[in-house]
Amino acid sequence: MATAEKIIARIRAHPTPTNIKWNELTLVLKHLGYRVLNNDGSRRRFHHARLDHVICLHRPHPGNEVKAVYIRQLRATWEDMGLIPSEKTR
Secondary structure, eight states, X not given: OOHHHHHHHHHTSSSOOSOOBHHHHHHHHHHTTEXXXXXXXXXXXXXXTXXXXXXXXXXXXXXXXXOHHHHHHHHHXXXXXXXXXXXXXX
């Protein structure tokens, strides 16, 4: 299983993990077809060209872990868009 697939499996876990690091999340975003649009300060925008979908996130600081609330929102969005398997297929 590829590294991105392992991280996706962690993102899909319940309860929502609190130890997903920023670089792991950006790896998953790239794996799913997103590219970075800009790098203004800690704000990052990712665009999926085929789906014309934009995700806006702030790079966490001073720590490196992405908050669980953002992981839950991303998981739900990706499931709705069909980018990752939904809860119903678990």
